[in-house]
Amino acid sequence: MPIILFYGPKMEKEKRKELIKSFTESTGRLAGVDPRAVIVKMTESDPAYVGVGGELLEERQQRQRKPSS
Amino acid sequence: MPIILFYGPKMEKEKRKELIKSFTESTGRLAGVDPRAVIVKMTESDPAYVGVGGELLEERQQRQRKPSS
Amino acid sequence: MPIILFYGPKMEKEKRKELIKSFTESTGRLAGVDPRAVIVKMTESDPAYVGVGGELLEERQQRQRKPSS
Amino acid sequence: MPIILFYGPKMEKEKRKELIKSFTESTGRLAGVDPRAVIVKMTESDPAYVGVGGELLEERQQRQRKPSS
Amino acid sequence: MPIILFYGPKMEKEKRKELIKSFTESTGRLAGVDPRAVIVKMTESDPAYVGVGGELLEERQQRQRKPSS
Amino acid sequence: MPIILFYGPKMEKEKRKELIKSFTESTGRLAGVDPRAVIVKMTESDPAYVGVGGELLEERQQRQRKPSS
Numbered sequence: 001m002p003i004i005l006f007y008g009p010k011m012e013k014e015k016r017k018e019l020i021k022s023f024t025e026s027t028g029r030l031a032g033v034d035p036r037a038v039i040v041k042m043t044e045s046d047p048a049y050v051g052v053g054g055e056l057l058e059e060r061q062q063r064q065r066k067p068s069s
Numbered sequence: 070m071p072i073i074l075f076y077g078p079k080m081e082k083e084k085r086k087e088l089i090k091s092f093t094e095s096t097g098r099l100a101g102v103d104p105r106a107v108i109v110k111m112t113e114s115d116p117a118y119v120g121v122g123g124e125l126l127e128e129r130q131q132r133q134r135k136p137s138s
Numbered sequence: 139m140p141i142i143l144f145y146g147p148k149m150e151k152e153k154r155k156e157l158i159k160s161f162t163e164s165t166g167r168l169a170g171v172d173p174r175a176v177i178v179k180m181t182e183s184d185p186a187y188v189g190v191g192g193e194l195l196e197e198r199q200q201r202q203r204k205p206s207s
Numbered sequence: 208m209p210i211i212l213f214y215g216p217k218m219e220k221e222k223r224k225e226l227i228k229s230f231t232e233s234t235g236r237l238a239g240v241d242p243r244a245v246i247v248k249m250t251e252s253d254p255a256y257v258g259v260g261g262e263l264l265e266e267r268q269q270r271q272r273k274p275s276s
Numbered sequence: 277m278p279i280i281l282f283y284g285p286k287m288e289k290e291k292r293k294e295l296i297k298s299f300t301e302s303t304g305r306l307a308g309v310d311p312r313a314v315i316v317k318m319t320e321s322d323p324a325y326v327g328v329g330g331e332l333l334e335e336r337q338q339r340q341r342k343p344s345s
Numbered sequence: 346m347p348i349i350l351f352y353g354p355k356m357e358k359e360k361r362k363e364l365i366k367s368f369t370e371s372t373g374r375l376a377g378v379d380p381r382a383v384i385v386k387m388t389e390s391d392p393a394y395v396g397v398g399g400e401l402l403e404e405r406q407q408r409q410r411k412p413s414s
Contacts, residue, residue, distance in 0.1 A: 001177050001321075001328050002285070003141060007248060008278035008307050013117060013125075015306045020120030022302040030291045030298070031284050039139050039177065040120035041076060045277075048220060051227030051247035052277050056220075070183075070190050070384050071146035072348060077169050078140070082255060082263075084168045089258030091164040099153045099160070100146050108346050108384065109258035110214060114139075121139050145386060151324060151332075158327030178327035179283060186358060189365030189385035194358075208315050208390075208397050209353035210279060215376050216347070222375045229371040237360045237367070238353050246277055246315065252346075259346050289393060289401075296396030316396035317352060 002027050004040045009047075016042055071096050073109045078116075085111055140165050142178045147185075154180060209234050211247045216254075223249055278303050280316045285323075292318055347372050349385045354392075361387055 004023050011019070020040045028035030047058035073092050080088070089109045097104030116127035142161050149157070158178045166173030185196035211230050218226070227247045235242030254265035280299050287295070296316045304311030323334035349368050356364070365385045373380030392403035 001326060001333060003177065003179065003283040005281040005283075006278065006303075007280075008303065009309060011307055016118065017120075017125055019302055019306045020125065021123050022306070023299060024120060024123035026295055026298040026302075027282075027284065030295045031287055033285060036122035038120070038122060039141065041114060041141065042118040042120075044118075045248060049223065049249040049251075050277060051224075051231060051245070051249075053243035053245060054228050054231035056224055056227065057277060070188060070195060071144065072384065072386065073145075074143040075165075076141040076143075077165065078171060080169055085256065086258075086263055088164055088168045089263065090261050091168070092161060093258060093261035095157055095160040095164075096144075096146065099157045100149055102147060105260035107258070107260060108348065110252060110348065111256040111258075113256075119139060126139060154325065155327075155332055158332065159330050162327060162330035174329035176327070176329060179321060180325040180327075182325075183386060187361065187387040187389075189362075189369060189383070189387075191381035191383060192366050192369035194362055194365065208395060208402060209351065210315065210317065211352075212350040213372075214348040214350075215372065216378060218376055226371055226375045229375070230368060233364055233367040233371075234351075234353065237364045238356055240354060246279065248279065257346060264346060292394065293396075293401055296401065297399050300396060300399035312398035314396070314398060317390060318394040318396075320394075 002031060002033055002038050004038070006040060006042045007045050008042070010044045011042075071100055071102055071107050073107070075109060075111045076114050077111070079113045080111075140169060140171055140176050142176070144178060144180045145183050146180070148182045149180075209238060209240055209245050211245070213247060213249045214252050215249070217251045218249075278307060278309055278314050280314070282316060282318045283321050284318070286320045287318075347376060347378055347383050349383070351385060351387045352390050353387070355389045356387075 023040050024035050024038040027033065027038045047061055048056060050057040052060060092109050093104050093107040096107045116130055117125060119126040121129060161178050162173050162176040165176045185199055186194060188195040190198060230247050231242050231245040234240065234245045254268055255263060257264040259267060299316050300311050300314040303314045323337055324332060326333040328336060368385050369380050369383040372378065372383045392406055393401060395402040397405060
């Protein structure tokens with residue numbers, strides 16, 4: 001009964017479906033379990049609620065998008 | 070200080086309250102802890118963000134509701 | 139596909155089985171899901187790795203067991 | 208690659224930023240890791256979805272705010 | 277900064293490495309993130325601590341291995 | 346009832362105690378909650394079970410320790 005909790009960025013439904021398919025297939029193949037038993041739970045993380053290296057991910061992303069002048 | 074993280078379907082408040090009461094009572098009785106210390110955190114899982122056996126739960130539920138013809 | 143993550147004290151197998159049965163039954167009854175789909179994952183928390191109110195649970199428990207004199 | 212999952216009350220962005228900074232700094236100093244690798248994920252818990260001692264946190268808070276008469 | 281928490285069966289190190297590689301590659305490709313930022317945390321679940329459908333996974337597995345006579 | 350789940354490296358008990366104290370103090374101060382209600386659960390992650398950027402953390406650490414020649 002493998003459980004996969006995924007915390008990541010916002011994704012379109014088609015991509016989410018592909019990711020679930022891929023995670024499930026790899027788990028079935030490598031963990032030796034029936035892929036029908038694999039459960040994946042996806043959570044979209046808001047960059048305003050994630051910290052990376054002490055900084056809000058939202059601010060890091062804004063800085064990276066801004067062209068230096 | 071038992072912690073119970075519950076990921077499940079959307080539920081009405083009265084049902085949530087009963088579930089919390091039941092989880093807390095069982096934990097107190099069987100885990101030998103003071104039930105006042107039990108914390109339950111409920112998260113409603115959107116079926117469009119859950120995969121079961123490689124398939125989106127949302128699509129599985131739609132298929133199961135559709136009468137076969 | 140409800141998932142229940144339980145973090146609590148060390149328990150004997152018979153108590154764990156009863157707790158799983160009770161959580162599963164309550165979830166089936168109150169969340170309106172097939173109890174066969176309920177997954178419970180239990181983790182024993184070592185009191186030397188848990189903090190409550192800023193204090194190690196292990197030390198709080200030792201203090202509570204000691205008779206005051 | 209320390210990961211910190213924080214489940215707590217609603218907070219303003221400035222407070223969230225300070226909390227992330229503080230968690231990251233303490234982790235770097237005490238866990239002997241590069242603070243740049245610390246990831247913090249904050250989740251706001253709705254008191255209508257949290258149980259404490261078998262009671263909905265929402266109801267406990269309402270009761271505590273009400274002046275006894 | 278996607279985080280993947282995987283709870284599954286005991287696996288050899290080579291399989292774990294392949295699973296991590298596969299999860300990371302799929303996440304980079306489908307979630308539109310830098311694969312170098314993907315973190316995977318694997319936890320081996322002891323079947324004596326997992327419940328499925330109200331039954332201990334350990335007992336379900338023993339039953340399934342036993343030939344019916 | 347803030348809950349903090351910390352996944353990080355092996356730490357001595359004194360450091361764990363300081364980290365718990367620091368997390369609890371910051372949470373009380375910044376989240377506006379009673380610090381006595383803060384729960385911290387620490388889990389030591391084995392580098393052989395963590396992937397970073399598609400690579401086992403264990404192997405990354407070994408490579409970083411080896412002097413290049």
